[in-house]
Amino acid sequence: MYKPLMLAIAMSLGATAWAASPTPGNEPIQPIQPAKVVNASKVELGKQLFFDPRLSKSGFISCNSCHNLSMGGSDNLPTSIGHNWHQGPINSPTVLNSSMNIAQFWDGRAKTLKEQAGGPIANPGEMAFSHELALDVLRSIPQYRGAFKVVYGDDGVKIDDVTDAIAAFEETLVTPHSPFDRWLLGDATAISSTAQEGYQLFKSAGCVACHNGAAVGGGSFQKMGMVEAYATKNKAEGVAGLTGKDADRMMFKVPTLRNVELTYPYFHDGAYWTLEEAVDVMARLQLGRKLSTDEVGQIVAFLKTLTGDQPSFALPILPPSTAQTPRPQPFPVAN
């Protein structure tokens, strides 16, 4: 008797508040759950590593340089700046909610965040270091050795532990409590009626076929330019770059739309700077549909409700290098 009664009361309250208030369980988009930190020491270590530019050859570029947590976990550039001002080949995806992605990188070449974290460190066009040199740096710093000992029971500092700690920090970078999530959970006034119309259109037009789940994307690979080819000078071929298969050309991981207001410019080439343009392009190229200005405005209003609580933490203070720490090499050494 008890449960049905409570349900009846809840339904009644919901109906009183807003006739169209959704039942989250029936919606293709689910609220983001706040992060559960199981190992605070590991997360703290990972945070320091995420902010430490000494994991790069130059001593200037950290994970946070291109996945800037002040700016939606991205760098807000079409493609990133790497070592020696190298122009990156592809738009830097947001690290926010990246733990919900089916795989990492646009082409999904890393299965996990842990696997991803090792990539940029050793990429000559990004941090331009090597795992061995990065470990030499960390091992030379007593505070890091101490932290690895606490977390991993070993102060040897292994690359597997470095990437594991970075991944553990990144798993905390979720953005709950967005207006949309509050609306999903029953707060009928959390988003505007325009945004609600946008959400209905987002579903009925078919956007939600790929952009769904808690991350509103990130769960599948799709061809960029399903109905109409995507015109770009960018040379990235998506999954085909890994498999060599023609069927995989322009197959990219569907990006999350969480915090999309903060993660401009859009698409793998970062060619579009406004949500209005991005929505128009997506509707035409993926769905074969030309949306009206009003419709685009509604969907954009909805998308802006997906901005959640940004990660909030004290800027980490990094332990200093020692006389044994390999020195950064930002510039060619003059002889």
Next chain:
Amino acid sequence: MYKPLMLAIAMSLGATAWAASPTPGNEPIQPIQPAKVVNASKVELGKQLFFDPRLSKSGFISCNSCHNLSMGGSDNLPTSIGHNWHQGPINSPTVLNSSMNIAQFWDGRAKTLKEQAGGPIANPGEMAFSHELALDVLRSIPQYRGAFKVVYGDDGVKIDDVTDAIAAFEETLVTPHSPFDRWLLGDATAISSTAQEGYQLFKSAGCVACHNGAAVGGGSFQKMGMVEAYATKNKAEGVAGLTGKDADRMMFKVPTLRNVELTYPYFHDGAYWTLEEAVDVMARLQLGRKLSTDEVGQIVAFLKTLTGDQPSFALPILPPSTAQTPRPQPFPVAN
């Protein structure tokens, strides 16, 4: 009767704790006072601006890039990396406690922090922007306009207000409560006996003649290479670069030694990476004295007690750009 009694008790307690416990008033180095924030909104705005890479042409370089508050307010590089990976001409001084400096930059060419803040934004080898373009960016962002309105009563966003807010934030970047300051204030166990010997030697050898006051430096200009010329490939001429006077050659602002353990590498050319080397060089070149290894070790032990509480605050979240925001130009535009 009351005051002398209290004084007698205080002296008695001091004597009980440690015979050599100093009376701060008699010491050439004074404790750092915690920051007093008079306008929290201004400081918060300044913090956002300090972390905002949109004040640079590339959208990649912020004040924090070279005055990294995770790393002692410096970049820990010999000379900094600027726009297009430009190799800077001189070591980036720490922003920590910079409000106590007699003037800003190594050659003192800016009288105030406010005057300093405008320099790097428009320097082609640093942020490579212009004040007008930086203002265009800020004016295009409603949250910034709102914050300027709150703080300055005007949402026009003037460069004077931008640099004023950055300076207000920088004035909060002081580092009180170092072990040395706690010792100065009577905690006899706050620093080791080796560090205490180092402090006595620091005074008796004459280091303190230039490195004194609350910032342990920053209060005067001195010739680098007073007794013996400083050998360097660095082309900076110090104050002579401004005045053209031969007498001003190699005259540089005496750097603060607060947090010096964190602000390696040392000197205006960043040529020395360890405190041991830096102390040895200073003693020989400025004082004509060859210190023994033990003496160097004592002074280094003292210098390491000058590391205070690092600024602690939540990483600022920056308001997003809009369709009206001028776009960053990290790379030459292909036509």
